[in-house]
Amino acid sequence: MPAITNDTPLWTPSAQRVKNSQITKFQTYLGQSGDYKSLHDFSIKNKTLFWKELIEYYGVKFSGNVEPVLLEDDFDNYTWFMGVKLNFAENLLHAGSDDHIALNAQNESGISRKISYKDLRSTVASLNDYLKDFIKPGDVLAAYMPNIPETVMAMLSTSALGGVFTSTSCDFGIEGVLDRFSQSNPKVLVAAVGYEYNGKYFDLTERLKEIEARLPNLEKILLVDFLGKGIELDGFKKAIRFDDVLKISADLNFVQLPFSHPLYIMYSSGTTGKPKCIVHSQGGTLLGHIKELGLQTDLTKDKKIFYFTTCGWMMWNWLMSSLYFGAEVILYEGSPVYPSPEHYFKMIDREGINIFGTSPKFLKALQDTEANFQTEFPSLETLLSTGSPLLPEQYDYVYEKIKKDVQLSSISGGTDIVGCFMLGAPVVPVYRGEIQCLGLALDVTALDEAGNAVIDREGELVCRGTFPNRPISFLNDDYKEKIKAAYFNQNPGVWTHGDFIKITSRGGVIVYGRSDATLNPGGVRIGTAEIYRQTETLPFILDSLCVGKSRDGDVDVLLFVKLKVGEELTAERKKLIKEQIKKNTTPRHVPREIHVVGDIPYTRSGKKVELAVARILSGKAVTNIEAIANPECLKEYERFL
Structure with missing residues (x-):
């Protein structure tokens, strides 16, 4: 089959960028040298040391003992850092300077809100003070929300109290919401009374009343009116205005819980039966995102990051972990092409965004509409893409029409791991049609139909060793039948992800689609x-x-x-x-x-x-x-x- 890549990179990092990158600094911290492949090999051979040193290098806040790092090196049980206790929200809120912007919220109507780390901490404290009567460790808070600051506040407050956060976006209808939340059984629902998309306002009030009536364990609804349309409580039995909860100041406290304590319930996007409910741990999610955002995306406190996502996609959860670094997180609510296809890129320029994430579908829409960019985007250093394979022609488009000196980082993983198996690194060249590299400390390979690991040939993506951000369980799966069927029955003892890929001899990855959709x-x-x-x-x-x-x-x-x-x-x-x-x-x-x-x-x-x-x-x-x-x-x- 003809190659879709060639040996000439589309982008090569400068010597200065390589030297100043967090991944190079971490490699030096480990006492290692060499290229990315050397570091990746080291991280596979010394997996437990890698994760232990990552905790120390990035200053994760925890109590207890990091030893043993891993009790059982298999997928049967979750045994990472069993001597560690921590709190996810505490880690996300501890680094940002008081006056530094934590959340920069934009929407298609031009409304802009900027919230400092000091104000975010204060708001979460007030919300905690109210929610503590409803949310105990292990209880579920659900959000039916747009991508706005109140959603972030709800997630942080839930985590601070030891609760479990789950969310879906406002474009889901009643049955879609109930297919998800009827399984996760929330005690509290945070919900927007309406949202805007593509220039239209959608009132959710009547929809919320039916959802309230059909969630039997629900004790309270916090209603959010971020567009100033007003909230009418008549017809609700358990509702209160979100803003009313924030009027009392309180101290910010965090409940320390085991590393494996559940943080998120997330939902598969399959089209057969109700969605699977995937449970992720607070510690595994935190470490996985520190690695992916800090080392592989080179995020620091001085940078601004924006990923176009809704609260119904795992990229929202991934983006929120950017707060750990004290970075500025840009939130956007609305259509990516309203009022024009160039709208996002005007925002990138205006806000000085350094890391921008999108999808191949959006890039193709820009191509098809022949979007006209009138700037060279001086702040933009990394362009991320996920959701489906990024086509070679889209690589061409980015470098020909958007920016020549930008790291185009196609990333791929999924809700299953709330992260990536293959992604980018600021020290690796970008080749046409090819994801830059495999993720650190992930023993990923492609298996042919005979079960042999192959290079430069297509095969089934598997991961041959456990990793912290694997799911701890599926809901309602006491005998682990669902999770085994999803990942382990096909190739016992290894994680089978369901992607059809090729790992190239230079260490890149080409994704050919889902295995179950393979022809x-x-x-x-x-x-x-x-x-x-x-x-x-x-x-x-x-x-x-x-x-x-x-x-x-x-x-x-x-x-x-x-x-x-x-x-x-x-x-x-x-x-x-x-x-x-x-x-x-x-x-x-x-x-x-x-x-x-x-x-x-x-x-x-x-x-x-x-x-x-x-x-x-x-x-x-x-x-x-x-x-x-x-x-x-x-x-x-x-x-x-």
């Missing part, structure tokens, strides 16, 4: 991203999706295309699509059928929903409709049964 015509495994890399270079195609359909003991590849306005799919263009795919991949990749559709289904976190369409084509129901951002488009696919 298998004639017994040859094909990642869907391999086909998208071809179709989405064609100027008349706006978007595409491919799935396999069983027929006569084999699998046909079906390609669905969404055309740009005014374009048609002629016989000549179908031939061109097939020739393009065959020329740059293999004859096995060529679709048997090509169909025009009005839209391509996506999850709310920007992933193409191949499995939902595959289920429709095999006559099966798509049950978790609320996980899909545009479920109305699925009806069209039924005609291809």
Whole structure:
């Protein structure tokens, strides 16, 4: 198969950037030298030492003893740092200087709020004083909220009290919210009475009344009115205004709990059955994010970081850990392309943002609209992307149209680990179509169908050793059947993540898509991203999706295309699509059928929903409709049964 990368990097870090990076300083602290591969090898061979030294280097606040670092080096039980007690919120709030901005909240209406670390600590203290009568260690607080400061305050207060935080975004309907929160059983709900998106206001009041009535263990609702529309308490039985809770000042206290104490309940975005409820530990989440944000993203107290995310995506949780470094965290609520596709980049320039995170879908929207940037973004040093594989042409676009001297860091992992298996590093070059490197202290490899670890060949992503930010459990899974089925039954003893990847000989990673969406015509495994890399270079195609359909003991590849306005799919263009795919991949990749559709289904976190369409084509129901951002488009696919 032709290479999608070449040996000439698109970006190489300067000697000064390498020298000043946190990862170089940490390597020196460890008494090590050499390139990133040397450090990665060291972190695999000396895994427990790596995590112990990370705690000491970054000054994690804890009590107890870090030894033993790991009691059982397997995935059967969670035995990391069993002698350590800490509090997640205390660690996030301790570093920021009083007058330094903690949260810089922006929205599409132009409303701007800046909250200092001093004010954030004070607000969390007041919220704690109220919530302590409801939230004890292990109790759940749920947020049905936009990406605004009150959501962050609720998370920090919950953690400070030893509670468990869970959240979903306001674009979920009633059933989507209840599919999640009816499983996590919150005692307290923090909810916005409305939100804005794409220039429209959405009133959630009636929706919240029904949610209140259908959550049996709910004791209190805190209602948030961040747009000044007013709150009407009539019709609620357990509601209070969020702002009323903050009127009494209080001391800020933190409950120290075991390293493995639950912090977050997060939800899978699958489209079959109710979402799985994944429980993450406070200590594992903290250490994983310190490594990924501090070492691999080079975040420090002097930098500003912004990731476009909702509270229903794990990137929100990841972004919040930036507070640990005393950095300024930019929050944004609204559409990324309203009032214009250039809107975000104007904000990057205006606010002096150093690290910006987005998705391939957003970058493609910029390409398609031919966004016009009128600045060179002097503050921007790192551009992160996740949600789906970043196509080679999108690498080209970033370096040709956005900025030449920027680290383009495609990152990949998931809600399952509330973090990344492969990501970037400020000391590693960027090659076209390739994630920079594997994460430190993660023994990740690609397995072929015979179970052999392979380099420069496609295979199943596995992690051969345990790591702190693995989930501690699934909810309602006393016998561990769900968690074993999700990660361990396919390859006993190792974590099987469900991604189809290739690790290159220089240490980078190419992601070909989800393993369960992998096509298998004639017994040859094909990642869907391999086909998208071809179709989405064609100027008349706006978007595409491919799935396999069983027929006569084999699998046909079906390609669905969404055309740009005014374009048609002629016989000549179908031939061109097939020739393009065959020329740059293999004859096995060529679709048997090509169909025009009005839209391509996506999850709310920007992933193409191949499995939902595959289920429709095999006559099966798509049950978790609320996980899909545009479920109305699925009806069209039924005609291809």
